[in-house]
Amino acid sequence: MSEKSRSDKKGFKRRDFLKIAGIAGVAAAGTGVILPREKIFASSKRGKKGHLSNEVKPGELDDYYGFWSGGHSGEIRIVGLPSMRTLKRIPVFNMDVASGWGITNESRKLLRGKYTGDTHHVHGSYKNGTYDGRYLFVNDKLNNRVARIRLDYMEVDAIVDIPNVQGAHGLFPQRYPKTEWVVQNSEFQIPVPNDQTNAAAFDRPKQYYGLHTIIDAERMSIVCQIMVDENMDLAATDYKGKYSMTTSYNTEKGVTISEMLASDYDYMLIFHWGRIREALRKGKYKWISGVKVIDGRKGHSDIVLRIPVPKNPHGVNISPDGKYAICSGKVSPTCTVVDLDLVDRAFEGKIKPEDCIVAQPEIGLGPLHTTFDGRGNAYTSVFIDSTNVKWNIQKAIEAEKKGPEEKKKKEYIIDVLDIHYQVGHIMASMAETKEADGKWLVSLNKFSKDRFLNTGPLKPDNDQLVDISGEKLRLVHDGPQYLEPHDCIIVRRDIVEPRVKDRYEMFEHPLAVVKSGVERKGRNVTIRMTSNAPVYGLQEARVKKGDRVTLIVTNHDEISDLSHGVAISNYNINFVIAPFQTKSVTFTADKPGVFWVYCTNFCHALHLEMRMRIIVEP
């Protein structure tokens, strides 16, 4: 937000104030002590000893928007950095009473009866290798969907179902020249299709497959799927718009844990986008469950490059200079560094896939994910050791060249930070863009144990904030998170804030109410209602028992932050409408009686008096 618009908002405060005082009939004369003049500029200031400070005092704003995938909570969270305060929840694949997500007609249309989800990876839309601030994309591993979030309203506007897959895991948007495609991996191999027409495959795991799905980012529809024998978990795209890549830990096609661990080597897979486009052009695909499926199996096409990596690998991340893909060993203590400039030659058959590997440094026990500071260093999360390891990519490559004796010295390792503990994903500020700035790193730790007051058998996870601006990693904050902070991105404030809106475009919703009233058509009754603090546009509506009632409400308060709630007593309905927003809900009036509809979102000194009656006649 510009200084100008912020200053307008401050000017707004007194007007809001008067408006809110409004009907109470009392003058809004301020009393009391005035706060020190607010500081509205960025924090992340240098403190003592040149360290970054994470303190964000009252009146100060955070420097970064953190977008957290909430794991099996099914939601996204917005976390301010460096304060680590959770600023908002965005319901995605879950039901959220507060906002009415999963309750209103608008949200039910998107969710289609599925109120559970498991959001693993959230990423932003890109232009020229950095975030453009338009969208977030996030997967649902549980019900196999991908959702898109508009960043102007900070809410979901589209959800696409992914057929033919289970364990819809890694997701990554195209980074260059802009996000036209989003890729999405299936972690669990299954029969394709997975229905009665293919029952013979149910007991033949060798006939189970994984799919790399390509989604059209604007249309939120499926472009195609590439079928392979392997399973795939994490995903990445390069900085040239040529490849997407993933790791597979179950090249064995095992269905038990021991079978999945049988091989010492699995694969990093690279998908050739030029060849995918060619296959689509030439019609080299089958239609399965309504989508185009291209055969990417070994020996069936030249679309997929398979680079052998040890063992049950996990994360794959691209360095901000676009040069390297780094893949973590998980059950191997190593990271594998792939030089992306060599991948074309491997695709052309001029070198072997494994010749793309330029280093395989030993990092620690259980390496999972790697992030970057834009200064040539990588930071890898190490699950079993419970550490974040800082290492230098060029030094690792040089050590590899010099041979085993040099590697043993591990001079590429710069620092190791114990975390508390059992880390999953880690992410540095802007690290998944060419603008990685090397200030903050968040370590998403899966156990908090005695790090917080005991909250019973089910405890929070622990997001730790690490200052990476210096040579050493410096732990500065423990941030408890409700289950489960799976992954995150950390986006500079100036990219997002100018796009964020304070109110809706009222007529974007086709049912926006400008005149309150009740309309009956047979047993269908439509109640249209405006809301202006502290009154709804109707004081009363009458329906008959058994009527199918649709309630549509538009918030006519334009004042930033002045939202209303709409709850129907004993009818199990609540939703919130932000300034100029419209929402609707349809229900059967199955209980006769007087039912108060009331405002649930504190809006005014007379908020409690903001209510109306629906009278359901017997």
Place this chain on the structure above:
Amino acid sequence: MSEKSRSDKKGFKRRDFLKIAGIAGVAAAGTGVILPREKIFASSKRGKKGHLSNEVKPGELDDYYGFWSGGHSGEIRIVGLPSMRTLKRIPVFNMDVASGWGITNESRKLLRGKYTGDTHHVHGSYKNGTYDGRYLFVNDKLNNRVARIRLDYMEVDAIVDIPNVQGAHGLFPQRYPKTEWVVQNSEFQIPVPNDQTNAAAFDRPKQYYGLHTIIDAERMSIVCQIMVDENMDLAATDYKGKYSMTTSYNTEKGVTISEMLASDYDYMLIFHWGRIREALRKGKYKWISGVKVIDGRKGHSDIVLRIPVPKNPHGVNISPDGKYAICSGKVSPTCTVVDLDLVDRAFEGKIKPEDCIVAQPEIGLGPLHTTFDGRGNAYTSVFIDSTNVKWNIQKAIEAEKKGPEEKKKKEYIIDVLDIHYQVGHIMASMAETKEADGKWLVSLNKFSKDRFLNTGPLKPDNDQLVDISGEKLRLVHDGPQYLEPHDCIIVRRDIVEPRVKDRYEMFEHPLAVVKSGVERKGRNVTIRMTSNAPVYGLQEARVKKGDRVTLIVTNHDEISDLSHGVAISNYNINFVIAPFQTKSVTFTADKPGVFWVYCTNFCHALHLEMRMRIIVEP
């Protein structure tokens, strides 16, 4: 928690670590830098200038458990103080995918199809005027219920429906000698009963009533209801076990906002518990909707004392010394101080109800709620002014005695803090007990506006933390909260922590699984499964399309914090099981295919490999 048990837990860490490394077949050799020795003692230490510091560094613990009612999110939140970090969500009247609340059979039995709620007031169970750390109680204003939370497991164990009411608002437990009763008010007057048998009353608001409900705290059943003409919102109980009290803002029986504002005076109502018990003994009640309803209307019984107070009053709070009930004017700028020692005489008819009032100080525009520091001072939230006002109770009483000229000087007002802004409830540490300690105050502000990074039209609320240990109020922290931080209590750590458990009593659940297996009875199939990181007790279960399947899972990992998830791909099911916990879910296997069941709660280096198949045969 004692130092001893904490130290045991630290010792436990290495064992957990090895266990987690377990099946990966790698030795858990720690590497890297060791964190500074953890400080496990309380914070709230004095900083520069003698102020309290709210910084809680990595490794330190908070001093207080804050229990926040989450408004129309339907949940309770645990917030650590003074750090203001949200430590946990406790789903109550909502659906929560992460834990499986509203999804498992156990939780569905408690929720009975109602997945929305509006938690306004959370209070703890008492013994001798202070918290005993056993339970929390919380209301649902939307679907008119009261839930109880066990503090050992920090989860809901009982929910009771309140018949004959709407707008189930204020709630307060008995404070002395211990919590046997919990009182609960209905804010919206309705016909009683509110069904087809009483349809004639639907259009006669003068035949609408409010009910003061008394709940048995142990049985979570309804003792009785006292019916009055008035509506009632906030609730309190005294420190002697004699009275409960409430405010009414709609003594007019209005159904529109202007009707509700018609009178300049409304009431504070006091309920005489001895006389309620007598009425129950003597059978002076009617059965309505299955509960005993006592007539408390003016002229119909002597159970209720009505003290006139100006105007549309709101909060009623009792000073920690038990002497005064303080009631806020909302549309009047005053607080009304009632001397509880005079109430008996008023009930006996020796003085008039209004003679119980010993002061009516002017506080500010829109006073809502009052809290206390245990040093004779009151702190009142003032909505329209957007302030917290500190005032001295004795000085206000003395000024009242001395007359209008003395009152005008307002010398009872000690300090006024601007908040940011539009405050609702406020609460000081331990303030609703005789052990009020006057350290911290939380101001639950209903708008955050430009206090945080812009998160779209729907913004967070703003909990501000105020140091009240000195003469002046000192704002130290902005804490964003998702909709809606309605009210809270702030409880000393030593009261709660010793009662909190790290694992469940396994056989408290009658279906706890000790042996995995599949059992069929006709079309009903029961899948019983243990879980031990990183494997479930079954690798496969076979059912037929159309079977009614019950999945029961017990977590056999005893290690503190080692929870597992259980998600069924494409079957819209997820839940989490903490150490030694059992949960179950019943569903129809309506889709043939191979369906992977996987662990959603990161548990082990091989967490991803923790899965099994349910094969649904066509």
